[in-house]
Amino acid sequence: MNKNFYITTPIYYPSAKPHMGHAYSSIIADFFARFKRIDGFNVHFLTGTDEHGLKIQRSAEKKNIEPLKFCDEISQTFRDLSSKLNLTNTDFIRTTEERHKNSVQHLWKELEKSGDIYLSKYSGWYSVSDEAYYNEDEIEEIDGVKIAISSKSKVEWIEEESFFFKLSKWQDALLKHYEDNPDFISPPSRKNEVISFVKSGLKNLSVSRKSFSWGIKVPDNHDHVIYVWLDALTNYISALNYPDTKDDLYKNFWPASIHLIGKDILRFHAIYWPAFLLAAKLPLPKKVYGHGWILSDNEKMSKSKGNILDPLKIIDNYGLDPLRYYLIKEVSFGNDGNISQERLEDCINSDLANNYGNLCQRVTAFASKNCNDIVPSDIEFNDDDKKILDNFTNNIELIREKIDRQDVNFYIDFIVNSLFEANKYFNDQEPWKKKNDLKRLNTIVYTTLEIVRKISFLLYPIIPSSSLKALQIFGLEEKDIILSTLSDHNYLKGNTKLNKVGILFNKIERIKEND
Numbered sequence: 001m002n003k004n005f006y007i008t009t010p011i012y013y014p015s016a017k018p019h020m021g022h023a024y025s026s027i028i029a030d031f032f033a034r035f036k037r038i039d040g041f042n043v044h045f046l047t048g049t050d051e052h053g054l055k056i057q058r059s060a061e062k063k064n065i066e067p068l069k070f071c072d073e074i075s076q077t078f079r080d081l082s083s084k085l086n087l088t089n090t091d092f093i094r095t096t097e098e099r100h101k102n103s104v105q106h107l108w109k110e111l112e113k114s115g116d117i118y119l120s121k122y123s124g125w126y127s128v129s130d131e132a133y134y135n136e137d138e139i140e141e142i143d144g145v146k147i148a149i150s151s152k153s154k155v156e157w158i159e160e161e162s163f164f165f166k167l168s169k170w171q172d173a174l175l176k177h178y179e180d181n182p183d184f185i186s187p188p189s190r191k192n193e194v195i196s197f198v199k200s201g202l203k204n205l206s207v208s209r210k211s212f213s214w215g216i217k218v219p220d221n222h223d224h225v226i227y228v229w230l231d232a233l234t235n236y237i238s239a240l241n242y243p244d245t246k247d248d249l250y251k252n253f254w255p256a257s258i259h260l261i262g263k264d265i266l267r268f269h270a271i272y273w274p275a276f277l278l279a280a281k282l283p284l285p286k287k288v289y290g291h292g293w294i295l296s297d298n299e300k301m302s303k304s305k306g307n308i309l310d311p312l313k314i315i316d317n318y319g320l321d322p323l324r325y326y327l328i329k330e331v332s333f334g335n336d337g338n339i340s341q342e343r344l345e346d347c348i349n350s351d352l353a354n355n356y357g358n359l360c361q362r363v364t365a366f367a368s369k370n371c372n373d374i375v376p377s378d379i380e381f382n383d384d385d386k387k388i389l390d391n392f393t394n395n396i397e398l399i400r401e402k403i404d405r406q407d408v409n410f411y412i413d414f415i416v417n418s419l420f421e422a423n424k425y426f427n428d429q430e431p432w433k434k435k436n437d438l439k440r441l442n443t444i445v446y447t448t449l450e451i452v453r454k455i456s457f458l459l460y461p462i463i464p465s466s467s468l469k470a471l472q473i474f475g476l477e478e479k480d481i482i483l484s485t486l487s488d489h490n491y492l493k494g495n496t497k498l499n500k501v502g503i504l505f506n507k508i509e510r511i512k513e514n515d
């Protein structure tokens with residue numbers, strides 16, 4: 001079985017500072033990366049910034065700064081955000097790096113070699129904000145301004161000499177690929193829109209621009225820069241040292257296991273990117289997953305709407321793990337989700353502080369008083385104990401399958417239920433009434449500690465710092481977190497000292513309006 005796993009986030013436009021939507025893509029990717037790592041996979045996790053194109057050039061011009069200098073600054077804020085979010089990305093790529101430029105120009109030459117590129121003239125609508133071309137039937141006019149119907153962004157008319165990619169030539173091959181690989185476009189609800197778009201007839205794609213210069217030059221024709229999406233999509237292989245297909249990174253990690261992206265950029269990933277790869281005779285990624293949007297006041301965040309949520313502010317107010325937990329739990333994965341301070345506070349108070357924090361606190365305080373602060377050793381499981389412990393063993397395989405289908409909701413529900421059951425178990429077993437039956441008292445404490453360990457392992461991909469803090473109770477470290485040990489009910493060694501770890505989550509007093 002191939003134990004390599006390659007996950008990517010979109011590379012972000014450094015045209016403005018990162019917002020909650022960007023943080024969301026990255027946190028979810030980190031969740032999968034961490035899960036796969038604790039399941040024994042060798043994980044490559046890529047994120048970065050997409051720095052060329054007219055959108056960036058204009059943003060830099062507005063500030064009167066050289067585009068590269070402008071990108072240096074904002075790209076750094078994305079890099080800083082990665083560490084603020086505690087991401088375990090193994091690489092951060094910038095499309096202005098040499099390694100990337102070489103790779104893009106090589107891919108271009110491959111497309112030329114295969115006869116997929118020709119010079120002609122483009123005339124049509126273009127949205128600089130989306131860096132996308134739109135057909136006449138994809139735009140509308142509101143108050144005299146032409147906009148793209150799907151993204152609501154302004155479009156402008158362009159007419160210029162351009163190189164084209166023969167996208168239409170790949171229509172049937174793409175449709176066959178979708179059919180042969182039913183999971184290629186996920187979630188399934190997003191598949192049909194792509195398939196019907198392809199079936200409606202693909203037009204050849206303009207892949208170079210002549211009227212501005214901020215981009216990677218077309219090899220052998222320096223009047224043109226390569227279309228920013230052809231440039232950007234190549235990041236997924238340039239970070240693996242393409243065109244050196246003998247390089248270990250490329251050999252181990254291409255094709256990617258999953259490109260995690262927002263639903264608005266599905267067309268680029270599920271149509272253009274596979275077509276480029278087919279033309280270059282390179283393998284296609286295994287999956288493209290289009291997640292929903294984080295909405296603010298029920299609308300997608302954007303600079304123009306002024307409804308941007310700053311992840312750093314939320315982290316400062318509530319801490320990182322609560323934000324990670326909230327985004328992973330409350331936004332039903334694959335769908336849009338509205339972010340609300342009230343729900344975030346509910347999550348902290350009820351799930352994190354009450355259900356998880358309290359469980360850890362209660363069992364360790366009890367063990368401290370009644371078991372000399374050590375993991376009890378004289379134990380014998382009865383059916384109640386076995387039942388609650390076996391629930392983990394019985395579900396490991398299912399959890400793996402669900403994660404491979406990106407069923408994040410199943411994963412989080414499993415944890416929330418396990419926490420509920422664990423608290424109920426401790427209450428129902430009433431260890432405080434077993435002071436005359438020390439073996440039973442010890443066994444209840446041991447079982448509950450084992451459950452705390454197991455749940456903390458499962459929580460690690462979601463709230464890594466808090467999980468590691470809880471695991472310090474047992475002196476366990478990150479390297480000890482191994483998913484398969486969920487089925488070991490005697491993992492904790494008897495007589496191990498239990499460490500004091502302090503409060504895991506502080507409850508939030510409701511902040512009243514206008515306070």
Ligand code: MSP
Nearest residue numbers: 010011012013021050232233261262263293294301
């Ligand atoms: N640069 C391109 C991606 C190139 S990938 C080869 C791009 N950049 S972006 O910065 O505009 O968006 C990056 C990602 O953030 C996209 O997946 C987009 O869907 C996501 N989000 C932007 N706003 C969002 C929300 N409000 N909610 C969730 N994600 C959204 O597109």
